[in-house]
Amino acid sequence: MTVGTDIGLAVSVAGLRVGYGRRVVLDGLDLELAPGVHGLLGPNGAGKTTLMRVLATVARPEQGQVRLLNEDVTDRAALRRIRRRLGYLPQDFGFYPRFTVREFVEYFAWLRELPRAEVPLAVDRALERVGLLDRADDRMKHLSGGMLRRAGIAQAIVNDPRLLLLDEPTAGLDPEQRVEFRALLRELGVDACVLVSTHLVEDVGTACTRVSLLDGGRLAFTGTTEELVAAGTDGGSGDSPIERGYTSVLRGARAVPR
Numbered sequence: 001m002t003v004g005t006d007i008g009l010a011v012s013v014a015g016l017r018v019g020y021g022r023r024v025v026l027d028g029l030d031l032e033l034a035p036g037v038h039g040l041l042g043p044n045g046a047g048k049t050t051l052m053r054v055l056a057t058v059a060r061p062e063q064g065q066v067r068l069l070n071e072d073v074t075d076r077a078a079l080r081r082i083r084r085r086l087g088y089l090p091q092d093f094g095f096y097p098r099f100t101v102r103e104f105v106e107y108f109a110w111l112r113e114l115p116r117a118e119v120p121l122a123v124d125r126a127l128e129r130v131g132l133l134d135r136a137d138d139r140m141k142h143l144s145g146g147m148l149r150r151a152g153i154a155q156a157i158v159n160d161p162r163l164l165l166l167d168e169p170t171a172g173l174d175p176e177q178r179v180e181f182r183a184l185l186r187e188l189g190v191d192a193c194v195l196v197s198t199h200l201v202e203d204v205g206t207a208c209t210r211v212s213l214l215d216g217g218r219l220a221f222t223g224t225t226e227e228l229v230a231a232g233t234d235g236g237s238g239d240s241p242i243e244r245g246y247t248s249v250l251r252g253a254r255a256v257p258r
């Protein structure tokens, strides 16, 4: 697979510390991501959404450096450039219920400062990629849960982002849609950096080239999908090779005193 080289390291995080009040959620995290599709796994409460929010520039780190698309997020002018080239699907996203699907996606195209002349085509293309073009004129409040999620993915990709952050994008999608979504992920990962947080390890196995596993705010594993699978050959419980890798790595990480 060819990967775009113009963005180099799309994410470079060093010594990241984030907390809520006195509670530390991410503790000295280092992470580097190049273009490609990266899975982000971890148990409930591991800190995946918190990390996504920092990378989406909607949450601020207490400590540490965050460079996105080769720019420093603490520089205001750079931050604006980063946000134009960033796509983010939050775990829970809000919308105006009376907006049509097209208006919803157009709104995000405007937020990301897409040139006005490019908006109609970009919106149609994003809706087509998620299979919602035929519902473009429906109101958001009339969509099913899976369709809403697809509208959320459409807004995240409308600006053809170089860094795409998807927090549990497959939640609520039916099996056929999930298969199509994985194909879309592989396509997007050719020249962008895509980070997908999920609890569905089979999504990672089929669509991601690399995977990072968070546990208790720390990185328990980062490597290729094959390396995670290999970690499960000497034990680990689960129904598939990648599930066994996941449980084996978690068990190993928890055996190391902090």
Ligand SMILES: Nc1ncnc2c1ncn2[C@@H]1O[C@H](COP(=O)(O)OP(=O)(O)OP(=O)(O)O)[C@@H](O)[C@H]1O
Residues within 6 Å of the ligand: 020, 025, 042, 043, 044, 045, 046, 047, 048, 049, 050, 051
């Ligand atoms: N706004 C908040 N205020 C206080 N604590 C929070 C807040 N948001 C998250 N937390 C805590 O931070 C920790 C990490 O939460 P986070 O949502 O990042 O985990 P996660 O890995 O995404 O979990 P899940 O898989 O359940 O979505 C959890 O212990 C959570 O209770």
